[in-house]
Amino acid sequence: MTSTLTPVRSKRSALTKGQLPKYAPYVVLAAALIVGAAILALVGFNAFGWGIVSALLFAIGLVSWSAVVEGSRKAKDKLATCLVVGSFLVALLPLISVIWTVLVNGVPGLLNPGFLTTSMNGVTGVFDNRAVENGTPVLGGIYHALLGTVQITLLATLISVPVGLLTAIYLVEYGNDGRLARAITFFVDVMTGIPSIVAGLFAAAFFFAVVGPGTKTGAVAAVALSVLMIPVVVRSSEEMLKIVPNELREAAYALGVRKWRTIVKVVIPTAISGIASGVTLAIARVIGETAPILVTAGFATSINSNVFGGWMASLPTFIYTQILNPTSPANPDPSSQRAWGAALVLIILVMILNLGARLIARVFAPKTGR
Amino acid sequence: MTATPLTSNQGAARAGDKIFSGAALAAGCLILAVLFGVALFLVVQAIPALTAPAAEIQGGEGFFAYIWPIVIGTLIAAAIALVIATPISIGVALFISHFAPRRLAAGLGYVVDLLAAIPSVIYGAWGAAFLAKEISPAYNWLAANMAWLPIFQGPASATGKTILTAGIVLSVMVLPIITSLSREIFLQTPKLHEEAALALGATRWEMIKMSVLPFARPGIISAVMLGLGRALGETMAVALVLSSGALTASLIQSGNQTIAAEIALNFPEASGLKVSTLIAAGLVLFVITLAVNMIARWIITRHKEFSGAN
Numbered sequence A: 001m002t003s004t005l006t007p008v009r010s011k012r013s014a015l016t017k018g019q020l021p022k023y024a025p026y027v028v029l030a031a032a033l034i035v036g037a038a039i040l041a042l043v044g045f046n047a048f049g050w051g052i053v054s055a056l057l058f059a060i061g062l063v064s065w066s067a068v069v070e071g072s073r074k075a076k077d078k079l080a081t082c083l084v085v086g087s088f089l090v091a092l093l094p095l096i097s098v099i100w101t102v103l104v105n106g107v108p109g110l111l112n113p114g115f116l117t118t119s120m121n122g123v124t125g126v127f128d129n130r131a132v133e134n135g136t137p138v139l140g141g142i143y144h145a146l147l148g149t150v151q152i153t154l155l156a157t158l159i160s161v162p163v164g165l166l167t168a169i170y171l172v173e174y175g176n177d178g179r180l181a182r183a184i185t186f187f188v189d190v191m192t193g194i195p196s197i198v199a200g201l202f203a204a205a206f207f208f209a210v211v212g213p214g215t216k217t218g219a220v221a222a223v224a225l226s227v228l229m230i231p232v233v234v235r236s237s238e239e240m241l242k243i244v245p246n247e248l249r250e251a252a253y254a255l256g257v258r259k260w261r262t263i264v265k266v267v268i269p270t271a272i273s274g275i276a277s278g279v280t281l282a283i284a285r286v287i288g289e290t291a292p293i294l295v296t297a298g299f300a301t302s303i304n305s306n307v308f309g310g311w312m313a314s315l316p317t318f319i320y321t322q323i324l325n326p327t328s329p330a331n332p333d334p335s336s337q338r339a340w341g342a343a344l345v346l347i348i349l350v351m352i353l354n355l356g357a358r359l360i361a362r363v364f365a366p367k368t369g370r
Numbered sequence B: 001m002t003a004t005p006l007t008s009n010q011g012a013a014r015a016g017d018k019i020f021s022g023a024a025l026a027a028g029c030l031i032l033a034v035l036f037g038v039a040l041f042l043v044v045q046a047i048p049a050l051t052a053p054a055a056e057i058q059g060g061e062g063f064f065a066y067i068w069p070i071v072i073g074t075l076i077a078a079a080i081a082l083v084i085a086t087p088i089s090i091g092v093a094l095f096i097s098h099f100a101p102r103r104l105a106a107g108l109g110y111v112v113d114l115l116a117a118i119p120s121v122i123y124g125a126w127g128a129a130f131l132a133k134e135i136s137p138a139y140n141w142l143a144a145n146m147a148w149l150p151i152f153q154g155p156a157s158a159t160g161k162t163i164l165t166a167g168i169v170l171s172v173m174v175l176p177i178i179t180s181l182s183r184e185i186f187l188q189t190p191k192l193h194e195e196a197a198l199a200l201g202a203t204r205w206e207m208i209k210m211s212v213l214p215f216a217r218p219g220i221i222s223a224v225m226l227g228l229g230r231a232l233g234e235t236m237a238v239a240l241v242l243s244s245g246a247l248t249a250s251l252i253q254s255g256n257q258t259i260a261a262e263i264a265l266n267f268p269e270a271s272g273l274k275v276s277t278l279i280a281a282g283l284v285l286f287v288i289t290l291a292v293n294m295i296a297r298w299i300i301t302r303h304k305e306f307s308g309a310n
Helices: A024-043 A047-070 A072-111 A125-134 A143-174 A179-192 A196-210 A218-242 A246-254 A259-287 A291-296 A315-324 A333-363 B003-008 B010-051 B062-099 B102-117 B120-145 B163-188 B191-199 B204-233 B236-241 B259-269 B273-306
Strands: none
Touching: A024 A047, A047 A072, A072 A333, A072 B062, A072 B102, A072 B120, A072 B163, A072 B204, A125 A333, A143 A179, A143 A218, A143 A259, A143 A315, A143 B010, A179 A218, A179 B010, A179 B273, A196 A218, A196 A291, A196 B010, A196 B204, A196 B259, A196 B273, A218 A259, A218 A291, A218 B010, A246 A259, A259 A333, A259 B010, A291 A315, A291 B259, A315 A333, A315 B120, A315 B236, A333 B102, A333 B120, B010 B273, B062 B102, B062 B163, B062 B204, B062 B259, B062 B273, B102 B163, B120 B163, B120 B236, B163 B204, B163 B236, B191 B204, B204 B273, B236 B259, B259 B273
């Protein structure tokens, strides 16, 4: 009895018949990588092209194999999966590329002695030309811009947090979803969409009309940033106040506590971690804004510690001017080195703020009894 | 008699309540006043440019002749950004909400948020220093092989600093906005709809096509419109990347200009009537983005009322 009536042609059961085997994607991937490398070798190899060609080959191979074995519906599913995963990988490319570019170009600038502790006061094209010709270190730094950014952002935070928090309290505690509350919600949403340069123009136009034409100080920039920051603070604080359990409020009222003391002593402390992290994210958002500062605070090359008088530099505008108008037009390299160094500092600041926001949210989260 | 001790303290406490609620109300009204003030001050400062004789405006042919090429340029740049960003961000949002392993999804969402956290000036610097250089061979190829399309008419810019490059940089900047908003909507799809589709034997893609996308359509539209608002108003990416010039149909030559970049490039050195002209240009931008945002928000609120499923 060597021959059986039901010959075992494959080990696969009827349930998995008409399906691609589990190892199919890996086989296709390996084949795509090899064929892709072969094609690229013919036209001149580069890693980026290899990735693209292999991805295309992989998608085509897997989908057509699936179409033959599994039919058109499964093939369409595979195609959609390939497209969705592919779009995610494509979206990662600029992120990696931006961070890589900033790191590679920014580290030499940042490591330059005195970069963080000197300003651009008195640094002219002559010094840059000399640095290029003699190979001496590039002079000048970002101290004035760093100081300006910190001052402007701090003032903007001081303006926006009280206004934004009180508005959120009004919306959640006093608004009762009335007509005014709904109007405020709608216009806060609309305000989040104001182009940053229009916010800058508003602050400029306001101070031109009130103080006098050509008023450009750090305070004007802070007002412009507040216009961008307030809606973000309102939205995040509102969300946080909304999730404070109503039982806490009712318990306080039942003890005869006044409404405003309930809000100050019970509601806000419960939500403080979320509010703080929302404010930190809002700061991270406005600290990198360039356009509003460009039209409101002008450019400065020297240290200015007075927010209410005189032009003021900031990190984003420093990057912008160093790239667009190099200190020495003949030798733009020192300027672009400074610009990338400043960009690296700015990215580090933004990342610290973002991570800080997550940390605040986690560490100060209210302790739940249950 | 017994009422006196109870009410003795009442006045001060009630005052505290009044002051606090008054402050909250004032803060809310301040926001409305600020938005109103934005419009008001822009109009007041823009009036000199709108009423000035045509010959005194830059270009010498009046405000309208000055503004319309840059309005068209703004729309072109935003359109390029949306054409590139919309399909990719819907794909990324679907990947995070329905394809990625559950444990990875939150982390991947954070990666996309990171894309939004990078300041615009850094995107501009990246576009000008890296992308423009890398992409100019592709423009040469387009100019050589696709020149029968007017938008790819050569000769291609040698530096790659064209409106198409600016549009690509803009698309990177609006991608996280569209992604995070549509991801929220995708996650709100009623689980029962999805499970019903799967139970009827639908593949994952058919389930998404039948239950997720129809549910999310208004949300996607409003997310795209919010992205459009951002792309219209974005300044730095265009100001740093584009070498601007007159309005041209070709996307791969230098030329074209957007409102926001025009303001950023000229405002710091402007004075007199030029300031008014630029503020008037800002007013035009404000009106366009306000209209786009209000339509988007209106779609969202209308959708919210009808979606009783969640």
